[in-house]
Amino acid sequence: MGTLQVWLTVIIPVVLGSAFIAGSNILKRLLLGNKQLSPLQFLVIGYGGITALSGLFYVVCYGFTLPPTLLTGFWTAVFCGAGANFIIQFLNAKAASIDAGEVSLTAPLQAMTPGLITILAVALGELPGKVGILGVFLMASASWMLLAKPKKDQQGNVVGYHYFAPLGHTLSLLRLRSLSSEERGRALVVSMALGSAAMGTVGLLFDGLYTRRGVDFQGLVMAMIVLIGSLAVGYAIWYILKPDATPGQVANFRALLTSGRIPVPVAASANPKPATGLLALRVDGRRFLLFVFLFAAVWTLHWFLIQPTFNKAFVAYVGTLKRFHILIAVVLGHFLFQEGEFKRRLWAATLVVAGAICISLDDIPTRLSTRIEGFGF
Numbered sequence: 001m002g003t004l005q006v007w008l009t010v011i012i013p014v015v016l017g018s019a020f021i022a023g024s025n026i027l028k029r030l031l032l033g034n035k036q037l038s039p040l041q042f043l044v045i046g047y048g049g050i051t052a053l054s055g056l057f058y059v060v061c062y063g064f065t066l067p068p069t070l071l072t073g074f075w076t077a078v079f080c081g082a083g084a085n086f087i088i089q090f091l092n093a094k095a096a097s098i099d100a101g102e103v104s105l106t107a108p109l110q111a112m113t114p115g116l117i118t119i120l121a122v123a124l125g126e127l128p129g130k131v132g133i134l135g136v137f138l139m140a141s142a143s144w145m146l147l148a149k150p151k152k153d154q155q156g157n158v159v160g161y162h163y164f165a166p167l168g169h170t171l172s173l174l175r176l177r178s179l180s181s182e183e184r185g186r187a188l189v190v191s192m193a194l195g196s197a198a199m200g201t202v203g204l205l206f207d208g209l210y211t212r213r214g215v216d217f218q219g220l221v222m223a224m225i226v227l228i229g230s231l232a233v234g235y236a237i238w239y240i241l242k243p244d245a246t247p248g249q250v251a252n253f254r255a256l257l258t259s260g261r262i263p264v265p266v267a268a269s270a271n272p273k274p275a276t277g278l279l280a281l282r283v284d285g286r287r288f289l290l291f292v293f294l295f296a297a298v299w300t301l302h303w304f305l306i307q308p309t310f311n312k313a314f315v316a317y318v319g320t321l322k323r324f325h326i327l328i329a330v331v332l333g334h335f336l337f338q339e340g341e342f343k344r345r346l347w348a349a350t351l352v353v354a355g356a357i358c359i360s361l362d363d364i365p366t367r368l369s370t371r372i373e374g375f376g377f
Contacts, residue, residue: 010309017305018325020298027295032097033279038245039093041253047232049296058221067219077210078223082230084203088196095192100185103333104345107326109193113200114359115139121368135358142351211310262288277338320360323353
């Protein structure tokens with residue numbers, strides 16, 4: 001494959017898709033940060049919209065036919081990927097609904113997947129080289145930087161950081177009730193972001209498997225319909241059995257499904273801290289449904305841009321290029337939502353990207369993908 005072809009078929013689509021990932025994170029934060037819908041409600045309607053869009057695309061392009069060239073193991077990879085993403089997307093949505101779930105904080109933590117893949121590889125006997133070890137060190141440094149607790153003066157200005165605070169993160173989860181609402185929110189958000197990254201080790205590997213076993217674009221779209229449709233149905237069943245919504249959110253959800261609009265404004269007590277930046281935008285009426293549709297469209301576009309590249313490049317390379325979305329997310333989070341600690345979070349995001357590049361050069365994800373295929377997947 002020539003250099004120009006690599007740029008046209010791999011690098012440009014993945015970088016553009018990364019911009020759409022950052023955009024979907026911004027829209028998710030906007031739609032959930034105002035607390036007009038609960039996380040499960042958002043997941044049902046958001047991923048239901050993605051399923052509808054991809055289903056419409058499939059019928060228009062291929063009719064009501066199954067892909068003719070699916071390879072053995074395609075459906076196993078799809079449903080294993082769906083299981084991982086069921087947890088990933090819920091944790092991401094839940095984190096975005098919490099006041100402390102700032103995009104510039106969660107995006108770098110959720111992107112720690114390559115480092116965790118390397119740790120998983122070590123557990124399975126695939127030892128990294130010097131470059132891979134450097135990548136893990138860079139990612140660990142980034143997470144330490146993000147988890148350092150800021151020191152504030154009496155006016156609330158950041159004057160330094162408690163760099164040993166990450167050591168106490170696990171302990172803070174054991175004493176959530178004794179923490180202030182701000183500290184509790186941050187502890188939960190960090191745990192959810194890292195949990196999402198951990199499940200991403202499974203999701204990324206199966207992404208590559210079902211894309212390659214789907215052979216062509218028709219197989220990829222079919223995988224998307226089944227995977228995302230499974231998420232939407234699963235979240236709907238979860239919501240019916242154990243709803244996570246307040247009475248106001250229940251009223252909003254019913255109105256959105258029946259009339260396509262959000263009638264109930266956000267209660268003043270819903271946000272302890274004053275909303276800033278784009279979060280202060282009132283997104284109700286039919287505008288809310290427009291933003292939900294925009295989220296579904298942006299998410300679908302990122303998938304169509306990035307997933308086909310798994311057939312043209314190693315999983316490690318595609319996964320690394322995807323990490324550029326965190327730099328975009330940190331910048332957008334600062335300027336659109338006026339999120340703080342910009343320089344520190346930008347440095348941390350840069351370390352994550354650098355670490356992902358080192359790990360891709362060591363080819364750990366590809367070796368691990370081969371290893372899990374040997375286990376019967």
